[in-house]
Amino acid sequence: MIGKILILDDEESIRFTLSRFLRAAGHAVVTTASCSEALSKISGEGFDVVFVDIFLEDGTGIDILREIKARGLGCPVIMITGDPGIETVTEAIHLGAFDYIPKPVKQEALLNAARLALSYKAANDEKERYRSNLEAIFRSVREAILSVNNESVLIEFNEAASEMCGFSQTDIGNPVSLLPRTTDNRFETILAEALTSGQPREEDRVECSAANGVRKVVSARIYPLLNTQGQSTGVVMMLRDDTHVSNLEMKLREYGQFHRIIGKSEPMQKVYALIKTLAGVQTTVLITGESGTGKELVAEALHMAGDLSDKPLVKVNCSALPESLLESELFGHVKGAFTGAIKDSEGRFQKANGGTIFFDEIGDLSPMVQLKLLRVLEEREFERVGSSATVKANVRVIAATNKNLLEQVSQGILREDLYYRLKVVEIKLPPLRTRTGDIPLLVDHFCERFNAKFKKNIKSVSSDVFQAFLRYSWPGNVRELEHTMEHAFVLCNKSVITYDDLPTDFMKLAGVRRSRPEAQSDDAGVVLAALNNTDWNKAKAARLLGIDRVTLYRKIKRYGLVREASDAKLLRQ
Numbered sequence: 164m165i166g167k168i169l170i171l172d173d174e175e176s177i178r179f180t181l182s183r184f185l186r187a188a189g190h191a192v193v194t195t196a197s198c199s200e201a202l203s204k205i206s207g208e209g210f211d212v213v214f215v216d217i218f219l220e221d222g223t224g225i226d227i228l229r230e231i232k233a234r235g236l237g238c239p240v241i242m243i244t245g246d247p248g249i250e251t252v253t254e255a256i257h258l259g260a261f262d263y264i265p266k267p268v269k270q271e272a273l274l275n276a277a278r279l280a281l282s283y284k285a286a287n288d289e290k291e292r293y294r295s296n297l298e299a300i301f302r303s304v305r306e307a308i309l310s311v312n313n314e315s316v317l318i319e320f321n322e323a324a325s326e327m328c329g330f331s332q333t334d335i336g337n338p339v340s341l342l343p344r345t346t347d348n349r350f351e352t353i354l355a356e357a358l359t360s361g362q363p364r365e366e367d368r369v370e371c372s373a374a375n376g377v378r379k380v381v382s383a384r385i386y387p388l389l390n391t392q393g394q395s396t397g398v399v400m401m402l403r404d405d406t407h408v409s410n411l412e413m414k415l416r417e418y419g420q421f422h423r424i425i426g427k428s429e430p431m432q433k434v435y436a437l438i439k440t441l442a443g444v445q446t447t448v449l450i451t452g453e454s455g456t457g458k459e460l461v462a463e464a465l466h467m468a469g470d471l472s473d474k475p476l477v478k479v480n481c482s483a484l485p486e487s488l489l490e491s492e493l494f495g496h497v498k499g500a501f502t503g504a505i506k507d508s509e510g511r512f513q514k515a516n517g518g519t520i521f522f523d524e525i526g527d528l529s530p531m532v533q534l535k536l537l538r539v540l541e542e543r544e545f546e547r548v549g550s551s552a553t554v555k556a557n558v559r560v561i562a563a564t565n566k567n568l569l570e571q572v573s574q575g576i577l578r579e580d581l582y583y584r585l586k587v588v589e590i591k592l593p594p595l596r597t598r599t600g601d602i603p604l605l606v607d608h609f610c611e612r613f614n615a616k617f618k619k620n621i622k623s624v625s626s627d628v629f630q631a632f633l634r635y636s637w638p639g640n641v642r643e644l645e646h647t648m649e650h651a652f653v654l655c656n657k658s659v660i661t662y663d664d665l666p667t668d669f670m671k672l673a674g675v676r677r678s679r680p681e682a683q684s685d686d687a688g689v690v691l692a693a694l695n696n697t698d699w700n701k702a703k704a705a706r707l708l709g710i711d712r713v714t715l716y717r718k719i720k721r722y723g724l725v726r727e728a729s730d731a732k733l734l735r736q
């Protein structure tokens with residue numbers, strides 16, 4: 164191994180001899196007689212090894228050694244001494260000299276010392292490179308990284324960890340459990356569990372507080388640290404800041420959105436709870452409710468909230484397909500099964516395999532298809548049209564209707580056995596008129612949607628339009644509100660929707676005239692909306708209406724307002 168070597172000695176003959184020996188071995192050598200020159204060369208050039216005489220005319224080799232260490236230079240320093248007085252040598256070694264060689268310097272001893280110093284330097288450089296690479300990675304990742312030993316003592320952490328958890332350098336060497344910055348003791352619990360089990364842990368949510376006291380929600384992953392014998396020496400923990408995700412989730416809860424369904428009223432909360440319960444089970448679900456109440460959205464949410472969300476959701480509108488086609492559309496057919504069947508065809512049941520099939524308007528199925536569907540529900544199998552081979556159906560069935568199925572059973576339109584099969588669990592969607600508290604949210608939602616669609620910047624609806632919305636009975640439910648808003652968006656060229664923008668039909672049905680002055684804020688609909696919006700908290704509702712609580716109680720009594728119970732029920736047969 165060859166290197167770049169500096170020789171500092173005030174005796175010219177020594178400089179000459181040493182450089183000759185070293186150059187002969189292939190090293191690049193620079194010589195100097197002065198301490199100050201040596202220091203400027205060391206700073207400017209960078210040497211692999213420095214040989215330095217202890218006693219010099221303008222200083223001592225010990226001063227040079229001190230300076231090299233103070234500057235954090237990694238080059239080994241070898242002392243040359245004519246008088247190997249034990250104190251000086253010992254001092255030099257204590258200060259970090261790599262070695263010393265006595266005068267007269269022998270060629271072999273010199274080359275040996277140079278070789279050892281160079282290989283030490285190479286190993287040290289490699290280690291330093293590795294450390295600085297790791298440090299760069301440590302610093303550059305956005306995830307907070309911290310490592311602790313088997314006693315839960317904090318060993319190291321990166322900048323992101325200090326921002327996220329408020330750690331400072333003085334925390335190093337202290338047990339994590341004693342650090343005041345972690346405000347959720349789950350942090351310590353999962354750390355302790357990982358240390359005991361020696362197993363990695365994925366994605367635990369932990370709360371901690373940052374240096375500025377702001378609480379953060381972080382997702383933690385933990386991996387064991389193993390030594391070369393495979394024994395655990397601690398763990399490394401990676402933390403990702405999920406505060407925004409958590410805030411978003413809270414916001415969604417607060418604003419009452421579940422998947423694509425908007426609404427925070429009590430009946431809708433019960434619907435969400437039911438969807439969550441049913442999402443993980445494979446049972447057939449019947450969704451009932453007036454037209455436009457969001458049955459299709461509920462079917463989507465049931466699919467998306469469950470384990471099958473990455474599998475297909477196939478929708479079938481039973482009333483949109485001609486009866487002659489429905490059977491083959493659902494179950495598929497084989498080539499030649501009927502005129503026009505020129506090749507084998509997969510039905511929607513097969514397309515939905517492993518996922519969900521959603522039948523909208525289930526009451527419109529023909530008797531033949533009803534029978535086949537009943538078999539799928541009971542035996543989980545069917546035959547394609549024109550084939551006798553049985554196909555397995557691994558599909559969850561969700562059905563919806565806005566008709567009274569029991570009435571259809573009594574009229575002989577729907578098979579009774581199919582009705583009971585479908586109705587294992589029913590989700591009843593409440594009509595919009597029973598949850599007027601959701602109207603403000605829906606109005607905001609449609610404003611956002613139609614602003615994007617029509618590239619407008621409409622803020623909301625005027626207060627008299629809003630009050631008309633609250634009073635109206637919405638026979639077409641959310642769909643009708645959606646269409647009314649869309650119509651208004653098309654016409655409106657102001658920042659707020661007024662009566663002039665609403666469809667004439669709505670105006671007639673709602674019983675309002677275009678030049679109508681602002682409605683009084685104390686009418687039954689407004690009071691009811693204020694109550695629903697505040698979860699029937701009378702103090703809050705009174706504040707919202709700008710009236711005192713006694714007046715509010717009087718109005719509740721006068722209008723006969725009562726809090727609606729949910730229509731959503733879980734009916735198990």
Ligand SMILES: Nc1ncnc2c1ncn2[C@@H]1O[C@H](COP(=O)(O)OP(=O)(O)OP(=O)(O)O)[C@@H](O)[C@H]1O
Binds near residue numbers: 425
């Ligand atoms: N709670 C809701 N939040 C947001 N949009 C809704 C909601 N309910 C219904 N909608 C919207 O209203 C329209 C009708 O919804 P959907 O088709 O789900 O109703 P439906 O009950 O299945 O109606 P139908 O019985 O007529 O088939 C859709 O555009 C849907 O996006």
